[in-house]
Amino acid sequence: MKKNKMRLIAATVMAAMVISMTGCGSTGEAEQPAEGDSAEGKTYAVGVMQLVEHPALDAATQGFQDKLTELLGDSVTFDVQNAQGESTNSTTIATKFVSDDVDLIMANATGAVQAAAAATADIPIVGTSVTDFHTAGVVDSNETPGRNVTGVSDLTPIDEQIKLLQQVYPEAKKVAIVYCSAEPNSIFQSELAQEALTEAGIEFKEYTAADSNEIQAVITNAIGECDAVFIPTDNTMASNMEIVKNVTVPAGIPVFVGEEGMCKTGGLATLSISFYDLGQKAGEMAYDILVNGADPAATPIGFVSDNIVPKYNPEIAEALGITMPEGFEPIQ
Amino acid sequence: MNVTALMKAVPGSVAQGLIWGLLAIGVYITYKVLDYADLTVDGSLCTGGAVAVMLMLSGYNPYVALICAGIAGMLAGLVTGIFHVAFGIPAILSGILTQLGLYSVNMRIMGKSNQAISVDKYNLILSLRDVPKAILVSGIFCAVMITILYWFFGTELGRSIRATGNNENMSRAQGINTKTTKVIGLMISNGMVGVAGALYAQYQGNADVNMGRGAIVIGLAAVIIGGVLFGKIFRNFAMRLVGVIFGAILYFVVIAIVLQLGLETTDLKLVSALIVAAFLAVPYIKGQHRINGKKGGKANA
Numbered sequence: 001m002k003k004n005k006m007r008l009i010a011a012t013v014m015a016a017m018v019i020s021m022t023g024c025g026s027t028g029e030a031e032q033p034a035e036g037d038s039a040e041g042k043t044y045a046v047g048v049m050q051l052v053e054h055p056a057l058d059a060a061t062q063g064f065q066d067k068l069t070e071l072l073g074d075s076v077t078f079d080v081q082n083a084q085g086e087s088t089n090s091t092t093i094a095t096k097f098v099s100d101d102v103d104l105i106m107a108n109a110t111g112a113v114q115a116a117a118a119a120t121a122d123i124p125i126v127g128t129s130v131t132d133f134h135t136a137g138v139v140d141s142n143e144t145p146g147r148n149v150t151g152v153s154d155l156t157p158i159d160e161q162i163k164l165l166q167q168v169y170p171e172a173k174k175v176a177i178v179y180c181s182a183e184p185n186s187i188f189q190s191e192l193a194q195e196a197l198t199e200a201g202i203e204f205k206e207y208t209a210a211d212s213n214e215i216q217a218v219i220t221n222a223i224g225e226c227d228a229v230f231i232p233t234d235n236t237m238a239s240n241m242e243i244v245k246n247v248t249v250p251a252g253i254p255v256f257v258g259e260e261g262m263c264k265t266g267g268l269a270t271l272s273i274s275f276y277d278l279g280q281k282a283g284e285m286a287y288d289i290l291v292n293g294a295d296p297a298a299t300p301i302g303f304v305s306d307n308i309v310p311k312y313n314p315e316i317a318e319a320l321g322i323t324m325p326e327g328f329e330p331i332q
Numbered sequence: 333m334n335v336t337a338l339m340k341a342v343p344g345s346v347a348q349g350l351i352w353g354l355l356a357i358g359v360y361i362t363y364k365v366l367d368y369a370d371l372t373v374d375g376s377l378c379t380g381g382a383v384a385v386m387l388m389l390s391g392y393n394p395y396v397a398l399i400c401a402g403i404a405g406m407l408a409g410l411v412t413g414i415f416h417v418a419f420g421i422p423a424i425l426s427g428i429l430t431q432l433g434l435y436s437v438n439m440r441i442m443g444k445s446n447q448a449i450s451v452d453k454y455n456l457i458l459s460l461r462d463v464p465k466a467i468l469v470s471g472i473f474c475a476v477m478i479t480i481l482y483w484f485f486g487t488e489l490g491r492s493i494r495a496t497g498n499n500e501n502m503s504r505a506q507g508i509n510t511k512t513t514k515v516i517g518l519m520i521s522n523g524m525v526g527v528a529g530a531l532y533a534q535y536q537g538n539a540d541v542n543m544g545r546g547a548i549v550i551g552l553a554a555v556i557i558g559g560v561l562f563g564k565i566f567r568n569f570a571m572r573l574v575g576v577i578f579g580a581i582l583y584f585v586v587i588a589i590v591l592q593l594g595l596e597t598t599d600l601k602l603v604s605a606l607i608v609a610a611f612l613a614v615p616y617i618k619g620q621h622r623i624n625g626k627k628g629g630k631a632n633a
Contacts, residue, residue, distance in 0.1 A: 081591065091535070093591065095341065095344030095460065099341045114446075114448060114536070114538050118461060118537030137447075137449070138450075182446075182540075182542050210435055
C-alpha cells in the first residue's frame with residue numbers, strides 16, 4: 001500500500017516538473033506591447049536588482065526610483081530585489097525579471113549588471129555603481145555599448161582624489177592602498193591611484209583582503225608600514241568601514257576614501273560623488289529609453305563628473321587633530 | 333502569489349538545479365558513498381569555472397575547456413586526498429585547507445577576481461540567455477554522467493570505494509587499499525564539481541572568485557532533500573543520483589517561490605535552513621513514532 005502511495009507521489013512530482021517544462025515554450029515568446037501604444041495609459045514595469053546592501057548602493061537605488069517616480073508618476077511600478085552578495089541569487093533574480101518580461105532592468109553594481117546582461121539581449125539594462133563597464137565585459141566600448149546595456153559609471157577622477165590627499169595631509173610619505181581582491185572595480189581604481197601617486201612622487205603599497213574577515217588584519221598590517229590609507233569605492237570595504245575606523249583612528253592614521261557613505265562611517269575625507277545623484281542620472285537614462293525610445297546600444301556610459309565636492313568627517317578630523325583646508329564640506 | 337509568473341520562473345530554476353545537480357552528485361559521492369565530509373567543493377567549483385573561462389577566452393573549444401575543468405577539479409580532489417591520507421589531516425579540515433588555498437590559485441588562474449565571457453562573442457555550450465537550451469544541455473550532461481558513474485561504481489574499483497565508505501576497517505581487512513580508494517573517490521567527486529563549475533560559469537556569463545561560496549550547503553541540501561523524498565522509492569544507485577538532481581532542482585524552485593511570494597531575499601537563507609531541517613526531521617520523527625507507537629511498543633518487543 002505505502003509503496004504504491006510513494007510511487008504515486010513520485011509520479012505526480014515528475015509530472016509537475018514535465019508540465020513546468022511546457023512553460024519553456026512561453027518564455028521564448030516575449031509579450032511585445034502592441035505597435036500603436038501611446039505613452040499615456042501605459043504602465044512601465046521596471047525591475048531593480050541590487051547586488052548587496054550598503055549605503056552607497058542603497059542611495060543609488062533610491063535616487064533611481066525617486067527620479068523615475070518624479071518623471072512618470074503612477075505609470076511606473078518597481079520590483080526591487082537584493083541578491084545579498086550571492087551570484088546564484090543574481091542569476092535567479094535576472095531570470096525572474098526576464099520571465100516577468102519587465103520593460104527595463106536597473107542593475108546596481110557589477111555582479112548584477114553581468115547577471116542581467118547574460119540573461120537577456122532584448123530588455124534594456126541600465127547599470128549603476130559600476131566603475132568600468134568595459135572591463136566588466138558587458139559593453140563593446142564605453143562610448144558605444146553596442147548592445148542592450150548602458151548606464152552610469154561611479155568612477156571619480158582618482159588623480160583628483162590623490163591631489164586631495166596631498167592637500168589635506170602633505171606630510172604623507174607612504175600610502176597604503178587597501179581593497180578587496182575579489183572586486184575588479186577596485187583593482188582598476190588601484191591602478192589609477194598608483195599612477196597618480198607615482199606622478200606625485202609618493203611611495204605606496206597595495207594591501208588586499210580576500211573578504212571581510214581579513215580586513216582587520218590587513219588594515220593593522222597596512223598602518224604598521226604606511227602613514228596614510230587610500231580606499232577606493234569597494235563594496236566589501238564600504239560595508240566594513242567601522243572596522244577600518246576602529247583600527248586607524250586610535251593609531252592616528254588618516255583614511256581617504258572613494259565616496260561619501262564610506263567617509264561618513266569611517267573615513268577622514270573624500271572627493272565625493274553622490275550615489276544618489278548617480279541613481280538620478282540612471283533614472284533619467286531609463287526615462288529616455290522607456291518613453292523616448294532611446295537605443296541603449298547608442299547611449300554612451302554616463303559619468304558624474306560635475307557636482308564633485310570635497311567632503312570630510314568632522315568627528316574623525318577632530319580625533320586625528322587635523323585641521324581641514326578651506327572648501328571642504330563637513331558630513332553631518 | 334502569481335502562479336503564472338511562478339510557472340514562467342520555474343524553467344530557470346530547473347536549469348540552475350540541473351547544473352548544480354552535477355555538483356550535488358559530486359557531494360553525494362563523497363558524503364554518502366565515501367562517508368567523507370568534503371568541503372573542497374567551495375573552491376573546486378570556481379577552479380573549474382576559472383579554467384574553462386580562461387581556456388575559452390584563449391580560443392579553445394568549449395568541450396576541451398570542459399574536460400580541462402574536470403581535470404583541474406580532480407587535481408583539487410587529489411590535494412585534499414593527499415592532505416588526509418599522507419599527512420593524516422582529519423577529513424573536514426583537509427577539505428577546508430584545500431578550499432582556502434584554492435582561492436589564491438583561482439585568482440592566479442583568472443589573473444583577476446572576475447572574468448566575463450559573453451555569450452554574444454564566444455561559442456558557449458549553454459547560457460542564461462537561452463534557458464530551454466540550457467535545460468536540454470545540462471540534462472544531457474547529467475544523464476551521461478550518471479550513466480558513467482553507474483557503470484564505474486559497478487566495477488571492482490568502484491565497489492571497493494563503496495566498501496570503504498560503508499565500513500573502512502572491514503574493507504581494509506578484505507585487502508582493499510582504503511587510502512587509494514579515498515583519494516580516487518575525492519578526485520572523481522571534485523572532477524564532477526569542476527565540470528559543474530565550468531557549466532555554471534558559462535551559464536551566468538562570468539567566472540568569479542566567489543562563485544563557489546556556500547556551494548557545499550546547496551550540495552548537501554540537494555543530497556538530503558533528494559535522499560528523504562526519493563530514498564524509499566529509488567533503491568537503484570543510478571536512480572538515487574537522479575533523486576539527488578531532483579533535490580537540487582527542488583531547492584532552486586523553492587528559492588523561486590520565495591522570491592515570487594515577495595519575501596525578502598534576506599530571509600532566503602533562513603527558509604533554506606528550515607526546509608533542509610524539516611527534510612531531516614521528518615524521517616527521524618517517523619522513526620521515533622514507530623518505536624513508541626501503536627504498532628510496536630513494549631508489549632510486542
